[in-house]
């Protein structure tokens with residue numbers, strides 16, 4: 001079935017976020033359907049991270065609506081914030097692994113989102129260990145399972161972080177600049193992995209990127225922000241670097257930064 005014919009897992013309409021008197025997002029609309037990977041583009045400070053944070057209740061929404069995996073983010077019931085965050089896998093630029101712990105244990109920490117307060121002394125359940133190993137196999141680093149996370153390369157660490165996000169059995173994945181610290185070849189392979197997850201597992205992925213060609217190569221749709229406003233929302237196939245340059249018009253030397 002075509003992704004767009006299925007109900008969206010994220011629906012955002014007219015979203016507004018303000019810190020004190022300063023509006024940083026204004027009138028943003030977004031749908032994320034099962035199976036698709038959507039790029040979030042915009043110059044530094046345009047509001048990409050704020051949009052991602054708002055979807056998990058980390059930013060002050062002052063207007064509009066946001067539904068994420070069945071939760072009304074603007075009107076969460078008591079205890080619902082934990083459920084919301086358990087359903088959203090997050091991937092970050094700096095991987096956010098625990099460096100001294102093994103790769104396997106880092107992946108297993110993905111189960112903690114839904115566990116509530118727990119006692120780690122008893123260790124992780126064997127079915128979770130089995131699943132964590134399967135996920136490490138899927139992301140191509142099962143052979144590193146026992147190594148400390150700090151001993152891995154950046155690309156390998158990001159694969160561990162993606163396996164950790166999958167361990168949560170997320171409904172949605174938000175990846176905030178996941179390849180900004182990687183060289184171009186590794187960036188392509190990590191984005192291919194994320195797109196494979198979107199396509200094969202049906203988990204929609206929202207990925208913020210700085211490099212336009214990566215967005216054009218790896219995503220189904222592009223949302224573009226400029227000064228907190230949504231200037232672009234279109235299928236990737238309908239866009240090119242020229243059409244997207246409107247997002248960076250007032251940025252100095254944007255050519256070097258975004259077209260690489």
Ligand SMILES: Nc1ncnc2c1ncn2[C@@H]1O[C@H](COP(=O)(O)OP(=O)(O)OP(=O)(O)O)[C@@H](O)[C@H]1O
Nearest residue numbers: 019020022024042043044045046047048049050051
């Ligand atoms: N906690 C906060 N308090 C006040 N202002 C904030 C806060 N977080 C973000 N902002 C402001 O909101 C605007 C958008 O920031 P945001 O981090 O979302 O941009 P971005 O597009 O992700 O940038 P980058 O590409 O550099 O990560 C910026 O002007 C920033 O200064």
